[in-house]
Amino acid sequence: MKVIGAGLGRTGTYSLKAALERLGFGPCYHMESVLHDMPLRVPHWNDALAGRADWAALFEGFNSAVDWPTASFYRELSAALPDARFILSTRSPDSWAASYGSTIAKLVADRANAPEPMQAWLDMAHSVTARCAVHDNMSDAALAQAFMTHEASVKATIPAERLLVFEAKQGWAPLCDFLGVDVPDEPYPRTNDRSEFWELVEKGQ
Incomplete structure (x- = not known):
């Protein structure tokens, strides 16, 4: 693993992927990777939640990872992969709370009514977000506070020379400078708005 995302879902992680x-x-691991292979990958993360992570097996075939579940394990991954670089994808706390509340929060809170094949995945997602103090039925203000607490903890945990704090609106330049690569002659990716989020979920069912 060369690059690990510590930013929570709904901070431009799909564009960063x-x-x-x-x-x-790449390939870059994302929650979408779990959704597309739930029988294999959900047990990986349940093991990680139980303190039995096998990072080599979990990330086999991938060179980077972003989004949840990865972002909830930045402490463990920083220690296990000392040569990896970290990217804290971010946005304003209020805009994050609104985006999370209208997408992931609804999906996870209603997990008991989801199709049976998706319930183990959603139970795992619920446990993973809880590691970041993000729980069901939180107010926007409480969500924004949890978001800020997570970001402060990442910055306090990951050495500054290994960490880039990055917003998608900054485009290629800071990302490429951090990774030591040339800037592509094309726009920075813009994908997975709220409507696309639900389309991805529908494809996984």
Whole structure:
């Protein structure tokens, strides 16, 4: 693993996945990777939640990872992979709370009514987000506070020379500078808005 995302879901992680793959750091692991192979990958993360992570097996075939579940394990991954670089994808806490509340929060809170094949995945997602103090039925203000607490903890844990704090609106330049690669002659990826989020979920059912 060369690059690990410590930013929570709904901070431009799907665009960052596309960017890292464009820059040669793919394949990039994302929650979508779990959704597409739940029988294999959900047990990986349940083991990690129980303190029995096998990072080599979990990330086999991948050179980078972003989004949840990975972001909840930045402490463990920093220790286990001392040569990896970390990217804290971010946005304003209020805008994150609104985006999370209208997407992931709804999906996870209603997990008991989800199709049976998705319930183990959603139970795992619920446990993973809880590691970041993000729980069911939180107010926007409480969500924004949890978001800020997570970011402060990442910055306090990951040495500054290994960490890039990055917003998608900054484009390629800071990302490429951090990774030591050339800036592509094309726009930075923009994908997975709220409607696309639900389309990805539908494809996984």
